[in-house]
Amino acid sequence: MLVNCVAYQEGKKLADIDRKDIHLHLKQPGTFVWVALRDADAAELEEMQEEFGLHELAVEDARHGHQRPKIEEYGDSLFVVLHVVEQSGEELNVGEVDVFVGRNYVLSVRNRTERGFSEVRARCEREPELLQHGSGYVLYALMDAVVDRYFPLLDALEVQLESIEERIFAGTSPRANIEALYDLKQKLMTLKHAAGPLLEATGKLYGGRVPQICSGMGDYFRDVYDHLVRINHSIDSIREMVTTAISVNLSMITLGESEVTKRLAAYAALVAVPTMVAGVYGMNFEHMPELKWMWGYPFSVGLMVVIDAWLFWRFRKARWL
């Protein structure tokens, strides 16, 4: 589905144009065309392939979808795949943005994502002195937007980890904690899949030899790279803490079991000892002086109470109860 199709000249918006007229604008010097598609079908992609002369393999990747994030050069054009990760209820939803960038065009195709990139277009149009850099700047703006959307997700995961930690040490709901930690781990893997390969790819857009389209914008792509490094570091350290938390949780469960065992044993003792005493006085010997004794019964019950009180005090002191 076509979202936008606009021609830009010298950093300024020229006009919304018809997709049929794209090739006319491509020929004009200092002009580039920025087309945005959404959940494009095979026919639309084929049409664009012809308009822009896209490489067969890149288009096929876009058609199949479910690519890993990457930046590939085909001649002097770039094919960029970005993962868009969105919170959707309790789950993380992974969409994909495929960007084809040539000297005088940008084609972005977003699939399975909720939120669009109209704000990116608006930002670009607000800064004509930067947009003069051409299609490379649009690529930067798109990547910057996608990457910046990872931060709040990460923050949410950190908050989640903190609340699990609290519950672990409070000793509450260990079963839920295990599930939550596992779920957290899975979400981290999802984010890692989005940010990890992109980090590697972005490193090739500044310093050393860079694609022609990105030249002169090294500082900007380094900035994106720097954000990705931060994100990857955070993911790795949350992952490490999750692993630690899982083993700490196991320790707490084992410890809890051990404490329960002690408590149970203490209570069992409080019951078993009177039972033993009662058993003794339930023996049928003819010659048991206590049985005939006037205060035998109170004495025996008193004995039970005294022993239990002493045991209780001992268990308390040993913190078993």
Added chain:
Amino acid sequence: MLVNCVAYQEGKKLADIDRKDIHLHLKQPGTFVWVALRDADAAELEEMQEEFGLHELAVEDARHGHQRPKIEEYGDSLFVVLHVVEQSGEELNVGEVDVFVGRNYVLSVRNRTERGFSEVRARCEREPELLQHGSGYVLYALMDAVVDRYFPLLDALEVQLESIEERIFAGTSPRANIEALYDLKQKLMTLKHAAGPLLEATGKLYGGRVPQICSGMGDYFRDVYDHLVRINHSIDSIREMVTTAISVNLSMITLGESEVTKRLAAYAALVAVPTMVAGVYGMNFEHMPELKWMWGYPFSVGLMVVIDAWLFWRFRKARWL
């Protein structure tokens, strides 16, 4: 066993030829011969070695089989070993395809595999403009086919992991879960053995210095490389999740044990306390007023019931029952 022996010229099939005539076609310019063998024996390999002038060490590897995936240059020809992994019932079956590629020939030998590569030949013949690239394109097509067959296997393993996860958190059949996780891990190792070394080797077929045979086809081999990167990433993350799942499963088992202990202890208490009461009233003291009391028996039983009811209510509240 010979499967096919065909000569191609300018990207088009010339004819099925006899293996005796191979050397005739090898001499003609713009022609290459594509021979497919299946579970070849030593004699067939020796015959081919003479026809194509294959290197002794490569042929020996093909004869022994059970090589790890690799791509080796012998002069200006290539020797490629690929693992073909096939689902066979519950198990993964690992076959091997050995491909000898020279400027004007392709010899593929598949061993211990169910499914052949006739579809690859069909695809190549449908695209004469690509097949014009010669033997390098055939190599690409074979590798692409082998690698593409890894994806459904990976998907199956992911589905398997998900069903194990569900069972873990449902707390059912922990024994089966452990076995299933171990089995999953083994299958991942099998896939890793197939895809890991191939990734490394494929990286040398594009960019920088590439073997003569593959020159001009960089974009295609990069595509295979990209698929392999995806597969390896997926394998690694499933592996990590399996490891996490094993330790999570242990936590669940320990937790389950702890819960069972509590439940048992609660029931034990419900039995032990009445036993103690009964023990007390089973003592043989002469002076126990309750014993003579008309309502002694109902009272004692009532006492037992009341204590048990109170305990039951306490245990329920503490979620031990």
Added chain:
Amino acid sequence: MLVNCVAYQEGKKLADIDRKDIHLHLKQPGTFVWVALRDADAAELEEMQEEFGLHELAVEDARHGHQRPKIEEYGDSLFVVLHVVEQSGEELNVGEVDVFVGRNYVLSVRNRTERGFSEVRARCEREPELLQHGSGYVLYALMDAVVDRYFPLLDALEVQLESIEERIFAGTSPRANIEALYDLKQKLMTLKHAAGPLLEATGKLYGGRVPQICSGMGDYFRDVYDHLVRINHSIDSIREMVTTAISVNLSMITLGESEVTKRLAAYAALVAVPTMVAGVYGMNFEHMPELKWMWGYPFSVGLMVVIDAWLFWRFRKARWL
């Protein structure tokens, strides 16, 4: 908030100057200006950006804060982000110092930190022969001060680990140990976040191609690098020991549980056996000679005592009690 604004010439302090006059001094040869801000707001940063001609992206990073430690070149100036970690009660507090360094200026902005860097300025002014190196030396002095402040924190963490170790092997307060180990791990991550990325960045300030500003000071930056390597090594080894300590603690808990189980079982036996004996002599058979026997009762109690004494001795020998 402006802390200091001083002009230096030939390594000696010229004068405290007004922020309005900065541009006057920047023009004079052999002079550099060192401005220190604290928790600077957007307006102050903008003013400085104009005075010194700072790069937009660097200023934006300083405005946002919460950057990871890094050293970035913008043309022939440097933008350096350092994490200042301070003990604040039981917690570690992470502040940030952003340093902009050009040929003839140093601008340092510290955010969310308790302790300032006046001592660094004092040290620089005490060593005019070194301060002659100009702004590069100031950068060195700042980095050296920040890095040196990591050491006492690390020492504190090592002491903490040692006290936890002692408690683990003494078998006391396992619950507190788990929490302390987890807390220790988190603090190590905080320090790692400060020192890890800085290590990597500092490695580019000596040997090979270095930024113009740092040239001729390789030995000094190598010294900082060397300190960072030490810190990172220590962090990594404490981390490894923490991981080991967590699993060792789990072993101790499991072992403790096992010992408690044995102890309980021993006590249970000491109670259960007399109960059984009493039960036997509580049977109502008419023909039980012992019941009529004069010494039946003492005998039965003696039997209980003897059995228990024997059991007690056995349990002691087996170290169950």
Added chain:
Amino acid sequence: MLVNCVAYQEGKKLADIDRKDIHLHLKQPGTFVWVALRDADAAELEEMQEEFGLHELAVEDARHGHQRPKIEEYGDSLFVVLHVVEQSGEELNVGEVDVFVGRNYVLSVRNRTERGFSEVRARCEREPELLQHGSGYVLYALMDAVVDRYFPLLDALEVQLESIEERIFAGTSPRANIEALYDLKQKLMTLKHAAGPLLEATGKLYGGRVPQICSGMGDYFRDVYDHLVRINHSIDSIREMVTTAISVNLSMITLGESEVTKRLAAYAALVAVPTMVAGVYGMNFEHMPELKWMWGYPFSVGLMVVIDAWLFWRFRKARWL
């Protein structure tokens, strides 16, 4: 102890020669001398050092023994240390072969090994066209033989792992499984020590700059390298599976304990409930109608049986029994 001392010319055996005459043959063009020693003492090594002009440090290494596998260049000669691993009963026995290779000599010293390398000499003499390559080919043949002997050991370890796996999941002999897994791990470390460093060293014998002695034999040394890669991959994956198996075994033990606990608890209940009932009817109240009832006794026993039958059925359903 001298095993062999033979001169070769143009790939063919010239004659068994006396160790005194070695220097005579070394001077003849196209000739090389191959000396094999076994458990050589210091005197023999010193003699050889003089004959061949070996480097002091290399000879010292050979004298000390217990080196790690390595390939060192001393001028234009090579000093190679290989680990020979042999199955000896249940244990792995590690011997060492030190090979000194120069342009016109090969000196191999094997220490603490059962099986010799006479078959390598035989193979070399059967292939004079390859032996023409000179001392480099002999080195290849020795390395190939040593490396090929690692494969059956690895296969044995794999078989061992499989049998342990079966026992783990069958739940039998957990104690023996733990010991077997630990033992397996140790053997893997032994093999890793033999194959790991050699892999790294062998990588320098083909491609890029290679020692003069090995030039023109790249394909052969690559073949050895390839075998070593396979071996190292196998070792690593068995190691990973052993680690997994250890944690899986722990899960099975914990699970087994949990199941035993349930079973025990069920049996305890089957005993405790009748005991409680008996206790009730053992109370000494005067007014307990059941006691006087004709069918009281059968009724009470019947009650016990019915309750136990019901419990038994419940436990069976819950799979506790």
Added chain:
Amino acid sequence: MLVNCVAYQEGKKLADIDRKDIHLHLKQPGTFVWVALRDADAAELEEMQEEFGLHELAVEDARHGHQRPKIEEYGDSLFVVLHVVEQSGEELNVGEVDVFVGRNYVLSVRNRTERGFSEVRARCEREPELLQHGSGYVLYALMDAVVDRYFPLLDALEVQLESIEERIFAGTSPRANIEALYDLKQKLMTLKHAAGPLLEATGKLYGGRVPQICSGMGDYFRDVYDHLVRINHSIDSIREMVTTAISVNLSMITLGESEVTKRLAAYAALVAVPTMVAGVYGMNFEHMPELKWMWGYPFSVGLMVVIDAWLFWRFRKARWL
């Protein structure tokens, strides 16, 4: 404290000289001075700094002590820090040797070490043809001595691990095993801190560009490097085995607990069943024929014995007892 101060010429000892005369000898060609200090204070270091013109930063490092092992170039002189690890009772004691090496001097400062390096000096003086290499050879001899002293420590740790392994599988003293494993791990970390960074640094003293002082001695420094590689490999594999041993020990503890539980349960059954039987015959029903039966009592006791015997046999068969 000054230990030695000797001038050497052409590899031979010239004379013990006074520290005041050092500068006189430094001027003579072919001469170098070797000074050894022990636990030097700031004044001594300052004096030496002036005599030899040492770099400020290097001297500062030596003054502070507690550096990590490293080799730093300052102009054409080297500053080397080595860790001397010594067994001191049950603990490892870490001392430090700081070596300043210039073209015509060697200054070694050892701190907190028991054993000196007089044997190194003796060895050097015994081999004048090697000592002719000058100060570089002295550096080699010192490094070689320090590194060789790591081997017996490693051997001791290996022996320690083996004795722990035996105790683990014998099932004795699990608590002591845990502590011993943790202690072992700590000692390995200490050794790793000494040998790890040195390995990396030593790699720069041979092959490629080496410091002037070490030129022509590549084979010697490679030998030290090779020893360090061996040490590091051994450390790593002992570490891995320690980790495995910790988890194996946990498995053994869990298993031991499980076995104890079974044993206890078996004994509990042997007591509980007779108690139940006795309870039944302790009921007070009027119509219990057995009670009046002549052989009732022997029968009931016999019943208990028979049931217990049967249970005992069953438990033995199931290996619970």
